[in-house]
Amino acid sequence: MNIAQHLALIDELCHRPFPAENGPSDVGVSGPGHHVAVLEAADDDEPATRAVTIDQYEKDRDAVYEHLASRWGDTPPYNLQTVLLRTAREEIPAPWVELSARAGVAHLWEVEGTGRWVAVAVADRDASREVQLLALVTEADPP
Secondary structure, eight states: OOHHHHHHHHHHHTTSOOOSSOEEOSSEEEETTEEEEEEEEEOOOSHHHHHHHHHHHHHHHHHHHHHHHHHHOOOOOEEHHHHHHHTTTSOOOHHHHHHHHHOSEEEEEEETTTTEEEEEEEEOSOTTSOEEEEEEEESSOOO
16 A cells, blocks of 8 residues: 555545444454554564564654644654553553554544544554554544
8 A cells, every 4th residue: 555545544434434343344443433444564573674664664654644744733743652551550442552552652633523533653562463554543532
């Protein structure tokens, strides 16, 4: 996928109905109040190639950010590490728990007029899982 396709998918998810049950979707996974789309994915077991993939996905995330920031405004990076730490002592909405377990930083916007939030992040925390560029669209306010 290219950046234009990523943006088109994010736009579509901002208006797609949420399913009643958690499960796979045509772009990733969806559930009550959220969609998680896998924009890009690579299963690199070799540390050197994994690092190159992470670097490329961070560049792609930042390119998506530039386009969305021109539309919805500049936002500072959202630290998912603090969300992950808070899960031990607070009730955090499911899509944010999953995203914080998989990524350290996200770019985040509230999409005016939709009641939805959009986050774009690189899921690279777990070396045993593939690296993914993710887009989260959710009704749940960020914690």
